[in-house]
Amino acid sequence: GDSVTQMEGPVTLSEEAFLTINCTYTATGYPSLFWYVQYPGEGLQLLLKATKADDKGSNKGFEATYRKETTSFHLEKGSVQVSDSAVYFCALRTDGGSQGNLIFGKGTKLSVKP
Amino acid sequence: DTEVTQTPKHLVMGMTNKKSLKCEQHMGHRAMYWYKQKAKKPPELMFVYSYEKLSINESVPSRFSPECPNSSLLNLHLHALQPEDSALYLCASSPPAGQSSYNEQFFGPGTRLTVL
Numbered sequence A: 001g002d003s004v005t006q007m008e009g010p011v012t013l014s015e016e017a018f019l020t021i022n023c024t025y026t027a028t029g030y031p032s033l034f035w036y037v038q039y040p041g042e043g044l045q046l047l048l049k050a051t052k053a054d055d056k057g058s059n060k061g062f063e064a065t066y067r068k069e070t071t072s073f074h075l076e077k078g079s080v081q082v083s084d085s086a087v088y089f090c091a092l093r094t095d096g097g098s099q100g101n102l103i104f105g106k107g108t109k110l111s112v113k114p
Numbered sequence B: 001d002t003e004v005t006q007t008p009k010h011l012v013m014g015m016t017n018k019k020s021l022k023c024e025q026h027m028g029h030r031a032m033y034w035y036k037q038k039a040k041k042p043p044e045l046m047f048v049y050s051y052e053k054l055s056i057n058e059s060v061p062s063r064f065s066p067e068c069p070n071s072s073l074l075n076l077h078l079h080a081l082q083p084e085d086s087a088l089y090l091c092a093s094s095p096p097a098g099q100s101s102y103n104e105q106f107f108g109p110g111t112r113l114t115v116l
Helices: none
Strands: A003-006 A011-014 A019-021 A023-026 A032-038 A044-050 A056-059 A062-065 A075-077 A086-093 A108-113 B004-007 B010-013 B018-025 B031-037 B044-050 B053-057 B064-070 B073-079 B087-094 B111-115
Touching (some): A003 A086, A011 A019, A019 A108, A023 A032, A044 A062, B004 B087, B010 B018, B018 B031
Parallel strands (some): A011 A108, B010 B111
Antiparallel strands (some): A003 A023, A019 A075, A032 A086, A044 A056, A062 A075, B004 B018, B031 B044, B031 B087, B044 B053, B064 B073, B087 B111
């Protein structure tokens, strides 16, 4: 079945460091790919998305490129801030209809130290 | 209105209590979802409603009973829960096919449930 594998944390970085969180997927068909972020005590927020191969999603300095040849959607940020400390979930959705559900990776906890 | 709201924010209940969680959106979305999230885990899908009809039930115990009274409102009725049901319960919604962002899910802030 469809699945998402992301690097397990926790990841601890100093402020202004470069961030990469790896995400690979297995899916039949052509999934849409997402990164969600969950700040402590809150629900999930969509960070960015890509719906087809070679699309690049970007938001708040974060980027991820949909790589069909390597089935990957790695999250990157050039300079992290303390406020980026959160749990990051990679997810896919293969059903183009509105009732398709998300398949999540296990999440990666990021801690950024001043 | 561009958000999904959930009430209450926190709920503590005994194993013999009956309570309900409420989720509301006014974005015209026609698919709504309940997820359960345990600590340090990803959300697990429980139920999906599409156009007010239950379309997916992921083998959830009958002590959880969903209800979708109209296109804006989703409830989760709780009865005779167990301590292991303590978790964050997240509601989400999606636009109908054909609208922009149709393949996205918009999440509410969640209800943190503790069963004693």
